[in-house]
Amino acid sequence: MTVAALKIQRPDAPAYADAPSVARNLLPEEPLFCFSAGQLRDRLATFKKGFPGEVSYAVKCNDSEPVLRTLAAAGVKHWDVASVHEMAAVRRVSPDAVFHYHNPVKSRREIADAYGIYGCRRFAVDCREELAKVADVTGSDPAVEIAVRLVLPRERTSSAHDFSTKFGAPEHICVELLKDAAARGFKVLLTFHPGSQSREPQTYSRHIEAAARIAKLAGIRIGKLNVGGGFPANYPNSKAPALSSFFKTIATATTKAFGAGNEPKLECEPGRGLVANCMSLLTRIKLVSTDGDDIFINDGIYGGLMEYMQAPELQPPYRVIRDGAVLTGETKAWKTFGPTCDPLDVLPHRLDLPATIMEGDFIEFGTLGAYGLATRTRFNGYGTHEIVDVEKVLNA
Incomplete structure (x- = not known):
């Protein structure tokens, strides 16, 4: 490799480029926030x-x-x-x-x-x-x-x-x-x-x-x-x-x-x-119902998505990640539940996600630097969110 081909990284540069990189390298079981300084x-x-x-x-x-x-x-x-x-x-x-x-x-x-x-x-x-x-x-x-x-x-x-x-x-x-x-x-x-x-x-x-x-x-x-x-x-x-x-x-x-x-x-x-545009929320799918169109993720309205429930017009952008890449293909409308035992813990709109999603896939919700962390609770013991530095997060 020639010297010209080397990429010099600043000492304070984030270890990860984006949420797909975080998902691929860390495989986080708990929801976390990606932060772009x-x-x-x-x-x-x-x-x-x-x-x-x-x-x-x-x-x-x-x-x-x-x-x-x-x-x-x-x-x-x-x-x-x-x-x-x-x-x-x-x-x-x-x-x-x-x-x-x-x-x-x-x-x-x-x-x-x-x-x-x-x-x-x-x-x-x-x-x-x-x-x-x-x-x-x-x-x-x-x-x-x-x-x-x-x-x-x-x-x-x-x-x-x-x-x-x-x-x-x-x-x-x-x-x-x-x-x-x-x-x-x-x-x-x-x-x-x-x-x-x-x-x-x-x-x-x-x-x-x-x-x-x-x-x-x-x-x-x-x-x-x-x-x-x-x-x-x-x-x-x-x-x-x-x-x-x-x-x-x-x-x-x-x-x-x-x-x-x-x-x-x-x-x-x-x-x-x-x-708002400096943070995204990285969640993981816990269950996909094969008998319907329900999915369960590891965060919800008692966590980083509370404001979305209060003001549906502020629906964040989202994308599915599998194996460190954005999953594409034909979509369907999925009813999306959070992890708590409360039946209110469901997103106010169905999400148009790839029809082929499965347990273990990740969903990144963007534009959550505002009120995503600030309004989360510890209901049912959930609510601990690590913050991971990245170069870029998802925005509308």
């Missing part, structure tokens, strides 16, 4: 290059150490967190992390731990009672930022998950909260969330326009505006517009609503839109 870095670069402001990460979406470590190494400094437990996970890989505690409801102990242990100086509120709690615990520290969370009525088809039913204050309450927080000596800003897997860039425009109205009515010039997450990923049944269309819409709407030269600094906190 390269695809995650590429997606982060798209956000950092295109979004007109600070890019943070919504840790709730995937708090696994490989994801957090990759993002920290790639330059993420700000982290949107919903609990002090997430702060602890981030601090292990990012000692200088800046936390945005954007869960609008927190106990006094949680506020105190965030403030005292983790140095958090950003707290979201959407009611007077929560603002009073933060003030009591922090002593109205002028270094603390209060992010007032606004909510607008949801547009019927704008997102896969509606975030308007639990958190957020209507415009007139936001006006009063801004005034109250400023009077207490806090720094103030506004934040919103358009809903997970938001497909309409104009949804951001509506919220930005509302933020400008609120600030004007309150008589306060806000220094920052956090436009939340919601940025979509591509799924077979939920195609996403280009991220550039969201970035352009947000920048244009902010200038129009606040006026050129008066724009607040923009922030975003993507979760799904950032990490």
Whole structure:
């Protein structure tokens, strides 16, 4: 072999190219997640290059150490967190992390731990009672930022998950909260969330326009505006517009609503839109019914496929693997059950898989970097998922 024919592999390069390579070499009996740090870095670069402001990460979406470590190494400094437990996970890989505690409801102990242990100086509120709690615990520290969370009525088809039913204050309450927080000596800003897997860039425009109205009515010039997450990923049944269309819409709407030269600094906190395409789930077929069209696999809705059950439009792409290669051929619709004893553990749609599938074949489900690991349970003792580094994972 000539020197020119040698393939030089980086010391930190993944040992496996993809899920078929993992299946061939490891023959895993338990479900596992394949993780591509390269695809995650590429997606982060798209956000950092295109979004007109600070890019943070919504840790709730995937708090696994490989994801957090990759993002920290790639330059993420700000982290949107919903609990002090997430702060602890981030601090292990990012000692200088800046936390945005954007869960609008927190106990006094949680506020105190965030403030005292983790140095958090950003707290979201959407009611007077929560603002009073933060003030009591922090002593109205002028270094603390209060992010007032606004909510607008949801547009019927704008997102896969509606975030308007639990958190957020209507415009007139936001006006009063801004005034109250400023009077207490806090720094103030506004934040919103358009809903997970938001497909309409104009949804951001509506919220930005509302933020400008609120600030004007309150008589306060806000220094920052956090436009939340919601940025979509591509799924077979939920195609996403280009991220550039969201970035352009947000920048244009902010200038129009606040006026050129008066724009607040923009922030975003993507979760799904950032990490969805960096992981896939590798499962194995445990049984194929010869008397019907049922198959049983070693993971399901109590594991890495929970969100698929909650939002069928977010069906992940999938493919069958045998002997380290993708299995093709004539397909049929298979009813697919998970491994638990619960009859609810069945995927919401039949899967079109090769008619020749058999026990021991693998099924890779792609685009599961978002909420695949985060929502799994330990029901029936299942739920332990190893994470294996690969160069590339399946995406829609």
